[in-house]
Amino acid sequence: MKVGDMVRHKRLGKLALIIKSDASGGVWSTPESGKVHRFPEFVWLDSGEIDSCYREHLEVVSESR
DSSP: OOTTOEEEETTTOOEEEEEEOSGGGOEEEOTTTOOEEEOOEEEETTTOOEEEOOGGGEEEEEOOO
């Protein structure tokens, strides 16, 4: 998932464009598991609102490359 990719929220079905895919969108880690969870920033195509969520809730539907 990279900047410019079009993504679909798996549960909501809404489309968005990734605007930040690094840790700036947010990172959360659990010391117990050692896992790092990334939260990319995106803009919803229907409302123009900037948002973020756990990256596993999104699927890439069109790559920007």
